[in-house]
Amino acid sequence: MLFELAISFATSMMAPVQKQQPQQAKSQIIYVKESKEPCTGVAPMECLQIKGLKDAEWSNLYTNINGFNYVPGYRYKLRIRVTPVKNPPADGSSVKYTLTKVLEKKKINSSATNAPATQWEQLADKRWELVQLGNNAVTNSGIFLEFDTKDKRFSGKSGCNNIFGGYKATGKLVSFSQVASTLMACPDRDVMRREGEFNTIVSDHSFRYEVTGQTLRLYDAKGKVALVFNLTPKENKTAGKDAPDARQWAYIASKKWNLIQFDGKTLTESGVWLEFDPATKRFHGKGGCNNISGGYDATREQLTFSAAISTRMACPNPEVMQREAAFLQKISEHTFRYDVADQTLNLYENDKLVVMFGMQDK
Incomplete structure (x- = not known):
């Protein structure tokens, strides 16, 4: 077998002897396959595939053959020298392979490569x-x-x-x-x-x-x-939909939008508000306690928020903090149908009004 030399070296070192003899390098002829294969040594890697003259199956070689310049797509027949390594490291090979001569180099035409x-x-x-x-x-x-x-x-x-x-x-x-x-x-x-x-x-x-x-x-x-x-599927937010109304978004961008209704509850002085910048497709505002910001994308009927970010202040009112967390969770990475009616900006999920903002001049 391919590694019989390495095994014999290891076996001879384990066997009791009267007098230790230095191990000698030995010559061997091997084939090297035209393609490497994934293997796992200390880490995931790609191994040369090698076999001896009498071997039927290819084996992984977890180390290098010194002096051998491997080119994918060629099958090699090599004469190598196999030398035992004295005191090899724990993650290293116990033998060293050195190229003596390239006996054959044959181009292999294979789509599998x-x-x-x-x-x-x-x-x-x-x-x-x-x-x-x-x-x-x-x-x-x-x-x-x-x-x-x-x-x-x-x-x-x-x-x-x-x-x-x-x-x-x-x-x-x-x-x-x-x-x-x-x-x-x-x-x-x-x-x-x-x-x-x-x-x-x-x-x-x-x-x-x-x-x-x-x-x-x-x-x-x-x-x-x-x-x-x-x-x-990749998201294509504007495919099949009209572009946003530029005049409508110019109006939205000129105002400050205060949260006045959330999940069916009417709010007064919520402290939550947003402002939009159509030029950069960004929004910013307050979540009640913290500053919040993020990106958005709009079509004529849909408004999609990216993940909202916030500062990380801890405010003393637990109700404010709970509402802020719920509001951020509601808009982050969500798409809503929207409209502007009178002086409100309304967001819908499944045709149900879930968020309402009231208009305020900046």
Whole structure:
């Protein structure tokens, strides 16, 4: 077998001997396959596939062959020297492989060689929504990634914040780098906790990936499922809808909008208000206690808020804090049908009025 030399070295060292003899390097002829395969050593990696003259199956080589310049797409026949390593490190090989001579180099024309790259390219221009984090299934996570295979960049949402960075995909491995995110503080603690866990798993880590149908799975260094994504349609908020009425939004932008009705309850002096800037598609205001802000997108009939961010002051009135948290949760990442009637801005869900703002001059 391929590793009989390494095994014999280890066995001879374990056997009782009267006098220890220095181990000698031995020569061996092996084949090297035209493509690498994903494997897991200290971390996910890609291994050369090798076998001996009498071997039927290919095996992973978790180390390098010194002096060998591997080129994918070619099958090699090599003569190598196998040398035992004295006192190898715990995570290192007990033998060293050194190229003696390239006996044969043959071009292999196989569509399978390019299959991994083609599979990764299938992820481009699609939205992949998180449905499993570690061992836990998640629903409506608000976490998704999109990949730009041309620039080798990714972007998306990690629940509350926008996330982005670079990646490198080789074979069946993908490595994420320079991962960064915005720093909004969202009111839902579970969302923030899950976001932190997701960012920790992704940041500067490598995974073996697998695409099956409309599911993308990422496996960690131990071969366990770390993240599972499902393919979901990209949002196209303006497709099939009219553009927003410019004159109407000029009016909305010129006013301050105070919250006067929320989930069926009429409010007086709520302390909650919003102002809109159509030029930047941003809003800002007060949640009752804290300053709040975020982005929005509008069509002629729909108003969609991005995740609202807020300062993190703790006000003494618990009722104000509860209403602020409920208001932020209601508008964050939500789409409403809206209209402007008389002096009110009204937001509807399923044709039910859920939020009403009263107009006030700035």
